[in-house]
Amino acid sequence: MLSLTQLVAEELAVPVQSGVCDFAAHIAAQYGDAARAVLFYGSCLRSEQLLGEMLDFYLIVSDYDAAYGKSWLATWNRRLPPNVFPFQHDGLIAKVAVLSESDFHDLNRPAASAVSVWARFAQPSRLVWCADDRAQHAAVIAISGAAPTLLNAALAFVERPVDVLDLWQSGFQMTYGAELRAERKDRPSSVIAFDPERYRRFGIAALGHTHIANEMRGDKVLLLPDVDGRIAQEKNRWPSLRRRGKLLTIARLAKAAFTYAGGIDYLAWKINRHAGTQIIIRPWQRKWPLVAALFLVPKLWAKGAVR
Template sequence: MSELPNSLLHLIDQETNQPADPAIHRIAEAACQRATQGRPDAVLSVLFYGSCLRSGVPHDSLVDLYLLVDSYDSVHAGTLMRHLNRLLPPNVYYIEIAHEGRTVRAKYAVMTLDQFARRVGPAGFHPYFWARFAQPTGILAARDEESRQETVAALARATVTLARAARGLFGQTPPPEVLWTRAFAETYRTELRAEDGGRARQLYDRYGDRYDRIWECLQAEGLLSETLSTSEGARRWLMRRLAGKLLSVLRLAKAAFTFTDGQAYLLWKIERHSGVRVAPTAWQKRHPLLSAPILAWRLYRRGGFR
């Protein structure tokens, strides 16, 4: 893939530098302290994304954070957790703190910056990472300027990867609105998602100016020129959907193991987005890891995700 356009890097750099609520900075600091066993210098950068970034309100929902670290040895004392993090990243954890008399809750994912940079690029076949981080993202903190710039480049790369993957579905270069709406619609189909199909359109409607500017950057550099036949592009997305369902189940199972109260959180989130409520049995509450595939199947059959 060609070098990243300077115009794109500048756009993403500016976007990542937007201010965030003090409560979000506070819970990010607490997450870094916990994740690194008191060695926060192991965190190269902290990403903030998702619904709280869009709303700007840190209460009434979970703050979504990514801690990009220098190595898994820095954050995991046990061999099992290191291997799980490396083989099926990221590991996801829950934290809550009191801030100015109110409770702030977050889920934070842990991953090395090197692995993150690879997964958002063309080597990352599945869109789990590059679709998330092609969306607006803030950098709450960085260990140094080099780490910050590496993170900015990775976020810019995610937008290129998503756009080029979606471009393979069209014969002629589509208008930006068509490209991005189709891109997000396809990525939702690769995971067990609670959101309905209109979410892709909502993303473009909210951030249309941003995505249009990114489209212009990529188009000016020839990065949206046709690289695949439409049949090959469609085949790749089919493979992503097939692999994605399995990966989603595996990540749900791992989250039940690594995430404090993970089962309750996951069921709450699915109910919040889809309206489908499933009450786990007493045995399922005691054995969240073993019961994760059973609950996932029940939710899927009732329309909790697609």
């Protein structure tokens, strides 16, 4: 059986469409020697549909000061990671989140102050550009922390022996509930259903790296005696993680009003696509995107379009 890091390394190396790699190289080129790796993830990875879709990339940089010519961008990326920017290349469009290597490593681990990074990288991703072997190795090690972090959270709320896939389901429901999300309530199950055997393999490998002690008995996951009080620790931190996650969503929207050209249009597109709404952005909202976002999000929350 392959180790978790081996599984991550193999998955990151699975080939993707050439257009994705060309796009990734274009993104990296804008950041010169600061660029370390570009990761491709999300719905376009699963569907392999690129045209007319918004691709999702993470750009990993050596550090923020080296990545930006403007110190205020480095400051905001450090204080409220990640910064997110729109990109276009060869007829394709994408949003690109920027993190330093150290932040990417730390935000994939249980001590992370928010769920957004490890919740995403517990899912499949591809390393579509890297600067060198050291950058590749650093990406593998960072991402290897994501699945154990998610499953550890889910283990804290287990009340009986459960199947590995049910544990993934619980973990994704928890992380989706810790952010403002426009996706349907069945999104966690649909993510797993796309490749259940992948989640089973990764789950079995990741369970050996969780803080909460467990073991596999047949096809079920069983909790072992919690001598260190890890279950209570994990349970106690979730209320603050949920509150912080939703507040961070709003804070990042506010930041994007200054860093992301067309961010209000992207927000509307994303919500319309996933929640079935018909939001139309008016000219004044494009002129004042921060004000528009602060008015828009509470209304959508009240209507259940975001959760």
